[in-house]
Amino acid sequence: MLKIGLLGCGRIGQVHARSVGQIEGAVVTAVSDAFDAPAEALAARTNAKVMTSEELIACADVDAVVIGTPTDIHYDLIHLAAAASKAIFCEKPVDMSADRIRDCISVVEKAGVPFMTAFNRRFDPNFANVQRRIEQGEIGAVEIVTIQSRDPSPPPVSYIKSSGGLFRDMMIHDLDMA
Missing domain, CATH: 3.40.50.720 (NAD(P)-binding Rossmann-like Domain)
Known part of the structure; x- marks a missing residue:
């Protein structure tokens, strides 16, 4: 256990x-x-x-x-x-x-x-599927990537103050996905 x-x-x-x-x-x-x-x-x-x-x-x-x-x-x-x-x-x-x-x-x-x-999104089946399809050439040459992220609900202000803010806290996922 x-x-x-x-x-x-x-x-x-x-x-x-x-x-x-x-x-x-x-x-x-x-x-x-x-x-x-x-x-x-x-x-x-x-x-x-x-x-x-x-x-x-x-x-x-x-x-x-x-x-x-x-x-x-x-x-x-x-x-x-x-x-x-x-x-x-x-x-x-x-x-x-x-x-x-x-x-x-x-x-x-x-x-x-x-x-x-905790870079969990790379293990998400949807993101893994996109990556697999890109690697296999199914999608073709990637020229532009647009990433849009959302949490289920906004974090409390106290969290934003100690986390580096939403750009630092959330954008790290976007960079990992890219």
């Missing part, structure tokens, strides 16, 4: 909790959030324990962490999780600074832990 700790119980943390619930052999064992109410609500839905971030990362009952917190604390959580030998799935962007991202990569490599950043 893969035991997962969720860091961040807001909108994306809830999405990841639902996803973990669909994976045979995986379970959310612990959750953490800066606010009590979302942590307690998600813990109740997943039958997990509420912990501080530090407790969750140190917990022997957690094999891997999902970092779905505001971008400005990803760096510190990645360092803590790598030092604790936890596998890490981190929401994008890893950080707003390329130097700090390179430092995170170095820390993860030295720790030898699995690490993945």
Whole structure:
């Protein structure tokens, strides 16, 4: 059984909790959030324990962490999780600074832990189908690409302030798709 700790119980943390619930052999064992109410609500839905971030990362009952917190604390959580030998799935962007991202990569490599950043759209069947058709020459030479992205609902203003804004936060998906 893969035991997962969720860091961040807001909108994306809830999405990841639902996803973990669909994976045979995986379970959310612990959750953490800066606010009590979302942590307690998600813990109740997943039958997990509420912990501080530090407790969750140190917990022997957690094999891997999902970092779905505001971008400005990803760096510190990645360092803590790598030092604790936890596998890490981190929401994008890893950080707003390329130097700090390179430092995170170095820390993860030295720790030898699995690490993945949330570039989910490349795994979406519709995007994969378009890529396959382009690669097979079915569509022909691509001359212009227009990408339009939408989330199901707008994020809260507090998220926009700490994520680098919608262009940095969402455009990273557009660049990945291109």
